[in-house]
Amino acid sequence: MRTGKWGVLSRRRLLPGRGLALAAAVGGLLAGATRAVADGPSVTGAKSSPRKPRPPYRCGPRDAEFERWFSSVFGSKDVLILGGPDPRPLRDLTGEQRTFAETMLRRGIKACDFLAVETIAAAGWRALVPDLRPAATAEDADLRARVVIALKRLGSTDDVTDDLIAVLSAPSMDARMTAAIGARLFSLDRLRAPLLERVRRDPSWFVRLHAAESLLQLAGVEPPDVNQHPRIAEALADRPGRQESPHDFFELRPPPKEDLERYAEAARLLDAAITERLAAGACPKPEPLTTIDLHFVRVSDHVAALTVEDGIGPCDRTLAFVALVRAEGGFRGLSIGIMGKSDPLHTSLETSPSPLAVEYQRASKVLAIGPVVVDTAASNVVGLVYGPKGVSVSHRATQSLSFDRRGRPPPALPGLMGSHDEVSDAVRAVVDRSPELRALVGADSTNSAPR
16 A cells, blocks of 8 residues: 555544643544444453454555545545545435445555545445455555454444454554554453553554553543553653654664563553453442643634533543633634643633633632632632623532533543543533523524534
8 A cells, every 4th residue: 555654644643642732623543433332341351263364455556546536525635634534525425426436435445545445434335345345454554454443433244353453463553553543443352452462562652552542441441541540651651762763763673671661560550450440330430630631612703611621430520610701802713622730720711802811720629710710619610701891700600510421432532632522512511501601602602502
């Protein structure tokens, strides 16, 4: 497969932020994976029976016609950076247009173009499963990983777990990382040991991290973000300066013994956390977060909500507060949020004409937005108006900020980005049950669904 620089781009869009600020939502490879039904966690370690080897898939030559069609429908291949092909142009196709699109995607499969694979999976076109199935034996391990994950997402009846496990030990870092992320669509009983082995031995921090986060998610350990488990995160990390050498970055030499010892400790801690979680039953007590995850939720063009997650479990999510800010001048920009380990957390809300400083102290539960200071232990829901005369409080109240999570599909991504949609739904519920907050949204109420 001719991945070239696109392989690097696809890797970049799957990296979790090591810094504090998080920009707009990303996805791509597993966009829509939350709609797939992953096998539930199991305590057992069932093994699959051996299968007869299948003939390798022979890739055809590069298909310029497919590439022209793809660009005409989805735009530049830079869509990879923005989260993968948007399937919406395909979903309403019928008749000859649908037939032609299927023909183009089949040509893409024959050329081993991974964009065809990702597009089929994102669009949910199960009719192309028979065309995808043979490509699971392609020589290119990165393509194999994408095909296996696509088959799983499309509900194929094939047992492709062994194919995914095989890719986890492929020479390509991209392929191993893709498989480590895709593993969260499978079952814990089959993937527990192979993913722990990646944590113990993989020279790539990216692979170790995604293997660990897939294990946390498959087992239902909350939160499934490695950064919220400091001992595991520290043991997984590269030594300072190790990735400064090209030999290390491209894995031309194995990790030294002392690093392997740390990775083994990370695997031991993960395995213990999984065992503890499985023994705790379906709905253990929510776990407090070790970082301050501050979400910005756009409610309308002039109203945004700020909220911090307080604790999370498999069945419940609790917010520390919800603060709605009506900015008469609107917003110059609004990211998903910011995650920080320091207490208090300092940031700003990008209001017009000037930003409002924001500070939250978890220890004292005190929130400051501009000059307004709120004791969230006394009033965990507040409404503010920012206008020409400054910031004023329009509403203070106390609500239950615990929300049921049962029945929700697992997020495609862990951490702040993976939980943002769920947090947005919680904010919507807070607004909907408060006449004062609905009045604060006012003229923008027709657009009041957070996005």
